[in-house]
Amino acid sequence: MSYPDMQSRSAQLFERGRKVIPGGNTRKSVYFAPYPTYAASVDGCRVTDVDGVERLDFVNNNSATVLGHNHPAIVDAVVAQAKRMMAAGMPTELEIELAEMICERVASVDQVRFANSGTEAVMFAVRAARAYTGRNVIAKVEGAYHGSWDPMYTSMTPLPDTWGEDSAPTTTLSSAGIPQGAIDDILILPANDVKAARELLRANADDLAGVLIDPLVSQMGFLALTNEYLAMIRQVCSDLGAQLIFDEVFSFRLGYHGAQEEFGVQADITAFGKLIGGGLPVGAIGGGKDIMAVFDHTAGGSVPQSGTFSGSCMTMAAGIAALKEMTPQRFEQINALGEYAREGMRSALQEAGLTGVVNGRGSLMSVLLVESPFDNYRELFNQLIAGGAFALGAQLHQYLLNHGIACIPPGVFILSAAMTEADIDELLRVATDAFREIAQSE
Ligand SMILES: Cc1ncc(COP(=O)(O)O)c(C=O)c1O
Structure with a gap:
């Protein structure tokens, strides 16, 4: 069966879904035109759609399933937990155990609180920074995604007519329904421009509560923030008494000790998600004892934090099982596989005579069919959206989809960890053919 096929079961489900779900499905991030393939089952590194088409899964629920699908240790833990207790309106030992594991892994984290998503984790981390410092301004990088909480849903995909100066980006709304007041205290930084970002931060010295950073910007083709840029932000935060907030919702998977260790920077407070829930919905906030005291409901903490499902024992059980499996050796293996894939993709592009940029680190890779490397959102936008590389990425995605590979468009x-070198070889073989076809059609 080839995609798209309007007679397919996925196409039919999409039509049925549209009647009761605006857009046909709930997550914009998993939609692609003309209809998304609907999943029926998963196993290891493969996903089978409702039309019976099996594909190598390079989506992995947008990074949450680091061990691949249906890992026996996680399935056993979840089944056993479901039989024992799916939920209780009481704390459990499990949340302490998972918190201990995170504290043991991340040097800057002494204490942890759990939430239900990365969005919530970022929200509470930002709230903690504001409460702790008594200030309001939060800086974030232009083009970076940090979940869908109002103040953070800003300047994610700004357009040239409203994005302002390169060295002083305007804070723009990224969704209707967010009041201007929610983003008044959000300062937008140009990625990797040390001088401009330092000046912007210093100009807000008295009001700066924190700087929110995703060091390997998930939304920008895994653009890495440079060591110099990260070091400057760390220094300015320390000088001004502002909090460095790391968003490791995506990038915690870069290593056993997370992204901070990989990038050589210590945050004051960290937002976690995805991986630490073993595939179930999760978020967490971690930091030093001083800042985490804002959540201490036994000692007059000024930031109440709850949530019916926060610390869900099902999620905690899955998360503990996942972290136990993700040993330093496992990280080494999966990261080596990532390097193998990135090198292979660069060779494949060269072999096909196609220009592209392969970014990423650890087990994360992005392949964008742009003309030259990019250092910030605007350089990426000019090539991807204005320059038409997004359409090439859609072409690549569709070719891969039709040849047994699922990835997130545009690349x-x-x-x-369920993948082997043979799986990567399969990806590279198909990708080389795709690149050849795209090169010929250009
Ligand atoms: C860097 C980053 N922060 C926050 C989030 C939001 O996490 P969630 O989708 O669990 O709300 C995401 C989601 O992809 C993310 O990539």
Whole structure:
């Protein structure tokens, strides 16, 4: 069966879904035109859609399933937990155990609180920074995604007519329904421009509560923030008494000790998600004892934090099982596989005579068919949207979809520990053919 096929079961489900779900499905991030393939089952590194088509899964639920699908240790833990207790309106030992594991792994984290999503984790981390400092301004990088909480849903995909100066980006709304007041205290930084970002931060010295950073910007083709840029932000935060907030919702999977260790920077407070829930919905906030005291409801903490499902024992059980499996050796293996994939993709592009940029780190890879490397959102936008590389990415995605590979358009590939070199070879073989076809059609 080839995609798209309006007679397919996925196409029919999409039509049926549209009647009761605006857009036909709930997550914009998993939609692609003319209809998304609907999943029926998963196993290891493969996903089978409702039309019976099996594909190598480089989506991995947008990074949450680092071990691949249906890992026996996680399935056993979840089944056993479901039989024992799916939920209780009481704390459990499990949340302490998972918190201990995170504290043991991340040097800057002494204490942890759990939430239900990365969005919530970022929200509470930002709230903690504001409460702790008594200030309001939060800086974030232009083009970076940090979940869908109002103040953070800003300047994600700004357009040239409203994005302002390169060295002083305007804070723009990224969704209707967000009041201007929610983003008044959000300062937008140009990625990797040390001088401009430092000046912007210093100009807000008295009001700066924190700087929110995703060091390997998930939304920008895994653009890495440079060591110099990260070091400057760390220094300015320390100088001004502002909090460095790391968003490791995506990038915690870069290593056993997370992204901070990989990038050599210590945050004051960290937002976690995805991986630490073993595939179930999760978020967490972690930091030093001083800032985490804002959540201490036994000692007059000024930031109440709850949530019916926060610390869900099902999620905690899955998360503990996942972290136990993700040993330093596993990280080494999956990261080596990532390097193998990135090198292979660069050779494949060269072989096909197609220009593209392969970014990423660890088990994360992005392949964008742009003309030259990019250092910030605007350089990426000019090539991807204005320059038409997004359409080439859609072409690549569709070719791969029709040849047994699922990835996130326009070209994000997320590996899982269930993959082997043979799986990557399969990806590279298909990708080379795709690149050849695209090169010929140009
Ligand atoms: C860097 C980053 N922060 C926050 C989030 C939001 O996490 P969630 O989708 O669990 O709300 C995401 C989701 O992809 C993310 O990539």
